[in-house]
Amino acid sequence: MIRYRLICSQDHEFEAWFRDSAAYDGQVKRQQVSCPHCGDVDVTKAVMAPGIASSANSDKFAEAKAHEVARRILSAVGKLRDDVEQDCEYVGDQFADEARAIHYGDAEERGIYGEATDDEAHELEEEGIDFIRLPGRGQRRDN
Ligand SMILES: [Zn+2]
Numbered sequence: 411m412i413r414y415r416l417i418c419s420q421d422h423e424f425e426a427w428f429r430d431s432a433a434y435d436g437q438v439k440r441q442q443v444s445c446p447h448c449g450d451v452d453v454t455k456a457v458m459a460p461g462i463a464s465s466a467n468s469d470k471f472a473e474a475k476a477h478e479v480a481r482r483i484l485s486a487v488g489k490l491r492d493d494v495e496q497d498c499e500y501v502g503d504q505f506a507d508e509a510r511a512i513h514y515g516d517a518e519e520r521g522i523y524g525e526a527t528d529d530e531a532h533e534l535e536e537e538g539i540d541f542i543r544l545p546g547r548g549q550r551r552d553n
Pocket of ligand 1 (some may be wrong): 447
């Protein structure tokens with residue numbers, strides 16, 4: 411079943427259901443579809459105004475979509491950080507040293523989290539040590 415928005419020759423708009431588009435064509439041709447307001451059988455499909463999207467609208471849509479995606483990412487990061495803080499050991503600014511020690515088997519293997527400077531993070535990356543960076547909670551100490 412499909413629903414068409416129809417309009418009669420007197421500009422009355424109404425909706426009607428048809429089995430398919432061929433059924434619509436046949437019933438209109440045989441004048442079996444009449445306007446519920448005036449009984450007119452001279453009906454055609456009405457133009458669907460909302461189907462015509464202006465570029466301004468689609469820009470707004472894209473922007474809203476981008477905001478929604480950003481909000482979801484931030485919310486996912488927040489949840490990830492909550493999980494990390496619950497399951498992992500906080501090592502503060504010793505993060506790089508501890509991550510390295512765990513990687514080379516000098517410390518017990520466990521989940522840790524803490525702070526690292528950009529240089530430290532870069533060194534860890536170069537040594538192939540797995541870690542993920544999360545957007546900071548407030549200002550990070552870069553000393
Ligand atoms: Zn009518």
